[in-house]
Amino acid sequence: MISELLSATVLIGILASGIRLATPYLYAAIGETFGQKSGVLNLGVEGQMLLGSFAAFYVAFNTGSLWLGLLAAILVGAAMGLAMAYVTVNLRAQQGISGIGFYLFGLGMSELLFQILMGTVETAQGFPKVYIPGLSDIPGIGEIFFSQNVLVYGAFLLVPLSSFVLNKTTLGLKIRAVGENPDAADSLGVSVARIRYFTIILGGALSGIAGASLSIALLNVFQQNMTSGLGFIAVALVYFGGWKPLGVLWGALLFSMVNSLQLWIQVLGIPIPSDIAVMMPYVLTILVLIASVSRVRSPSALSKPFERES
Amino acid sequence: MTDQDTKLPSGRTRIENLEMRGITKRFPGVLASDHVDFDVKSGEVHALLGENGAGKSTLMKILYGLYKPDEGEVFLNGKPVAIASPTDSIDLGIGMIHQHFMLVPTLTVAENVALGLPSSRGFMTDLDVVSKRILELAKIYGLKIDPDAYVWQLSVGQQQRVEIIKALYRGAALLILDEPTAVLTPQEVDELFVIMRQMTKDGHGLIFISHKLHEVVEISHRVTVLRDGRKIGTRPTSEITKQDLANWMVGREVGLTPDRGTVQRGEARLELKDVSCDSDRGTPGLRGVNLEVHSGEILGIAGVSGNGQRELAETIVGLRKTTNGRIILEGGDVAGLSPAELTNRMLSYIPEERMRDGVIREFTVAENLILREHEKAPYSRSGFLDLGEISRHADELIKRFQVKTPSSETLAKNLSGGNIQKIVLAREISRAPRVIIAAQPTRGLDIGATEYVREQLLEQRRLGVAIMLISEDLDEILALSDRIAVLYEGQVMDIVPRAQATPEKLGLLMAGIRSEESLSVVK
Ligand SMILES: Nc1ncnc2c1ncn2[C@@H]1O[C@H](COP(=O)(O)OP(=O)(O)OP(=O)(O)O)[C@@H](O)[C@H]1O
Numbered sequence: 001m002i003s004e005l006l007s008a009t010v011l012i013g014i015l016a017s018g019i020r021l022a023t024p025y026l027y028a029a030i031g032e033t034f035g036q037k038s039g040v041l042n043l044g045v046e047g048q049m050l051l052g053s054f055a056a057f058y059v060a061f062n063t064g065s066l067w068l069g070l071l072a073a074i075l076v077g078a079a080m081g082l083a084m085a086y087v088t089v090n091l092r093a094q095q096g097i098s099g100i101g102f103y104l105f106g107l108g109m110s111e112l113l114f115q116i117l118m119g120t121v122e123t124a125q126g127f128p129k130v131y132i133p134g135l136s137d138i139p140g141i142g143e144i145f146f147s148q149n150v151l152v153y154g155a156f157l158l159v160p161l162s163s164f165v166l167n168k169t170t171l172g173l174k175i176r177a178v179g180e181n182p183d184a185a186d187s188l189g190v191s192v193a194r195i196r197y198f199t200i201i202l203g204g205a206l207s208g209i210a211g212a213s214l215s216i217a218l219l220n221v222f223q224q225n226m227t228s229g230l231g232f233i234a235v236a237l238v239y240f241g242g243w244k245p246l247g248v249l250w251g252a253l254l255f256s257m258v259n260s261l262q263l264w265i266q267v268l269g270i271p272i273p274s275d276i277a278v279m280m281p282y283v284l285t286i287l288v289l290i291a292s293v294s295r296v297r298s299p300s301a302l303s304k305p306f307e308r309e310s
Numbered sequence: 311m312t313d314q315d316t317k318l319p320s321g322r323t324r325i326e327n328l329e330m331r332g333i334t335k336r337f338p339g340v341l342a343s344d345h346v347d348f349d350v351k352s353g354e355v356h357a358l359l360g361e362n363g364a365g366k367s368t369l370m371k372i373l374y375g376l377y378k379p380d381e382g383e384v385f386l387n388g389k390p391v392a393i394a395s396p397t398d399s400i401d402l403g404i405g406m407i408h409q410h411f412m413l414v415p416t417l418t419v420a421e422n423v424a425l426g427l428p429s430s431r432g433f434m435t436d437l438d439v440v441s442k443r444i445l446e447l448a449k450i451y452g453l454k455i456d457p458d459a460y461v462w463q464l465s466v467g468q469q470q471r472v473e474i475i476k477a478l479y480r481g482a483a484l485l486i487l488d489e490p491t492a493v494l495t496p497q498e499v500d501e502l503f504v505i506m507r508q509m510t511k512d513g514h515g516l517i518f519i520s521h522k523l524h525e526v527v528e529i530s531h532r533v534t535v536l537r538d539g540r541k542i543g544t545r546p547t548s549e550i551t552k553q554d555l556a557n558w559m560v561g562r563e564v565g566l567t568p569d570r571g572t573v574q575r576g577e578a579r580l581e582l583k584d585v586s587c588d589s590d591r592g593t594p595g596l597r598g599v600n601l602e603v604h605s606g607e608i609l610g611i612a613g614v615s616g617n618g619q620r621e622l623a624e625t626i627v628g629l630r631k632t633t634n635g636r637i638i639l640e641g642g643d644v645a646g647l648s649p650a651e652l653t654n655r656m657l658s659y660i661p662e663e664r665m666r667d668g669v670i671r672e673f674t675v676a677e678n679l680i681l682r683e684h685e686k687a688p689y690s691r692s693g694f695l696d697l698g699e700i701s702r703h704a705d706e707l708i709k710r711f712q713v714k715t716p717s718s719e720t721l722a723k724n725l726s727g728g729n730i731q732k733i734v735l736a737r738e739i740s741r742a743p744r745v746i747i748a749a750q751p752t753r754g755l756d757i758g759a760t761e762y763v764r765e766q767l768l769e770q771r772r773l774g775v776a777i778m779l780i781s782e783d784l785d786e787i788l789a790l791s792d793r794i795a796v797l798y799e800g801q802v803m804d805i806v807p808r809a810q811a812t813p814e815k816l817g818l819l820m821a822g823i824r825s826e827e828s829l830s831v832v833k
């Protein structure tokens with residue numbers, strides 16, 4: 001049984017799908033990282049993903065254009081981000097609670113729209129694999145890393161890109177300052193509101209892409225509640241990753257690899273009760289969160305609304 | 311005038327003259343600023359004096375664009391200007407060093423300076439360029455600073471230098487310093503004054519707020535006094551003495567040195583035996599400290615900040631774990647007891663960081679006044695608070711301690727710094743404690759309030775309370791203490807009786823130097 005899991009083809013399969021499955025985690029968790037770095041906790045990621053996922057599928061299915069589908073997901077996610085920003089920045093609502101509100105909204109709305117607009121589960125053609133010339137021919141490595149679809153490549157490119165933005169740009173400096181000491185940033189003329197609007201909307205757009213990656217790149221269907229907690233795991237990954245894109249990458253890989261293993265166990269018919277196998281990522285979330293408690297300090301102003309004294 | 315004359319070393323044009331006219335600001339229940347006129351000229355230090363809550367910070371926050379005035383105008387070189395936000399004031403060449411520092415601890419010095427400024431590399435940061443310019447400015451003003459250090463690693467004095475550099479870097483021609491010396495050691499104050507003198511020589515205008523009159527006399531050219539939001543007057547510093555200033559400010563005669571009287575020293579109430587603990591960074595905070603505080607005495611703890619004072623206070627009141635040794639409160643070992651249990655043994659604590667540890671900012675004055683006793687009669691009965699009793703208690707203490715607040719229902723965060731300190735003091739003293747740990751009890755207080763707090767501590771001493779007074783202000787230590795212990799690198803260098811203590815002797819001990827004659831340990 002174990003020997004089956006260890007054969008080369010199976011191992012390559014597990015790793016390749018592990019890389020692929022990291023995609024939604026990466027988009028969502030990196031989006032969340034931007035928000036939290038600026039001091040906003042967005043627990044509505046899951047809802048943004050669900051609506052993005054539906055929008056992508058619906059538009060792609062009806063127009064035949066995957067890119068239009070992706071754009072729809074980005075717009076829907078960004079619009080939810082905008083609403084979240086208004087509620088948390090202007091109305092100074094408690095961030096955890098409003099995030100849960102946005103999650104429930106996304107969950108219900110995606111279900112409702114699905115019932116009204118589609119009714120039945122359809123499948124579609126998702127983003128095709130793109131074989132990187134030369135590299136994809138390397139045995140093993142080629143299949144694992146260089147024979148994926150465009151959203152997978154995008155997710156991995158996002159890691160160095162977001163690292164660069166956060167650490168090497170003036171925008172990143174402002175984001176970090178606003179999340180640590182908004183009063184200080186404000187006293188230097190940095191608009192706390194504008195920075196937080198930016199990060200929350202960006203986070204929403206990335207969550208939208210995360211949702212799209214499920215419905216038009218990985219699974220190529222839309223089903224009710226198809227994210228099943230993935231958005232919440234993404235939030236946990238931000239803590240695990242210590243608010244750093246590279247840390248988030250390791251976390252995302254850990255989860256996606258466990259997920260992939262779990263799927264292959266089921267595919268190969270290894271007799272572990274499927275409920276237990278499905279539970280693995282969630283149990284892992286709890287373990288990981290326990291392990292990452294107090295390992296790194298969270299941004300000081302995280303989840304605190306900002307208000308100039310008078 | 312040639313161009314050379316009107317330019318500052320930063321290249322910015324001087325602000326020859328800045329005038330605030332008729333500034334009025336109302337907060338709910340308070341007229342914080344009442345038609346105040348104020349002006350500063352290039353090349354001068356204009357000191358702003360006034361009791362706690364007089365409206366100094368408010369006036370300055372208006373000038374910096376943090377508060378919007380209800381009435382009044384600002385003129386820059388004679389022309390009216392609109393200042394709606396810090397961006398506007400920075401553009402006009404106004405910088406401010408806040409009473410509470412505005413730095414991001416997790417960022418480096420260079421990053422803090424660069425924050426919010428356009429970069430020479432477009433959207434990318436140019437920290438190397440910024441660092442170079444910081445070092446240039448540091449050289450002009452003789453500031454020692456490492457652009458790559460993280461702010462959390464810096465001492466308070468160094469952090470203040472970062473604040474000054476931040477303002478200079480932005481080309482501030484006029485700099486507001488709101489109580490910059492409150493948290494500095496005497497040496498650091500001297501260094502600050504050197505920088506300030508250099509800045510005025512170059513043509514900057516400086517506004518200086520302080521409660522320490524000798525500093526005002528030493529550094530300023532003119533003094534303006536505010537009282538209850540109104541301007542009392544402006545005078546050249548050369549025409550007035552410290553005592554004049556004190557009387558002018560408070561509106562009555564004030565005694566600058568309190569009368570101690572003699573008190574019979576009683577039994578030892580608090581004993582520390584070989585106590586050690588760790589600091590926040592995991593390094594040793596206290597190393598084998600032995601101390602005794604007796605009934606009816608004030609034991610002064612002198613030392614340069616960061617030599618274990620905070621750790622000492624926190625271990626005694628149960629906020630920090632000891633790694634070794636025993637703490638004995640009235641005969642019983644209390645090391646490891648919770649702050650609540652220590653409260654029940656009538657230990658009172660006046661913390662140094664009163665904003666953080668002394669009050670709950672979002673609670674009302676009345677609620678803050680019963681924090682320690684809220685579970686006891688008459689404030690609560692079988693779990694229910696008696697709000698009537700609580701507010702009666704609050705009104706009484708507000709009157710007795712002269713707390714300036716619109717009502718007992720005002721939130722603590724809306725009081726001025728000095729009045730927050732009075733609330734802590736009122737709460738800790740009014741419960742008839744057996745032992746008081748007072749850490750920097752007069753820091754940031756105006757002279758009237760300082761006089762009051764010192765009198766209260768002496769009164770408690772007369773009543774037989776054992777008091778440990780931790781202070782970086784040597785004058786205060788010398789004025790109040792019966793014996794003085796000097797802390798250096800977490801160890802007690804020596805314990806000196808008041809009669810044998812001189813500033814010079816204490817100064818040497820504070821620097822870690824044990825002179826011949828003080829080697830004899832006095833018990
Ligand atoms: N944001 C605010 N909301 C309500 N009241 C305020 C606010 N800020 C200040 N006040 C009130 O305005 C008055 C002036 O306060 P301010 O902070 O200007 O005093 P200050 O002269 O700087 O005193 P200190 O020496 O204690 O710092 C005080 O009565 C204070 O309670």
Ligand SMILES: [Mg+2]
Nearest residue numbers: 366367409727
């Ligand atoms: Mg003030």
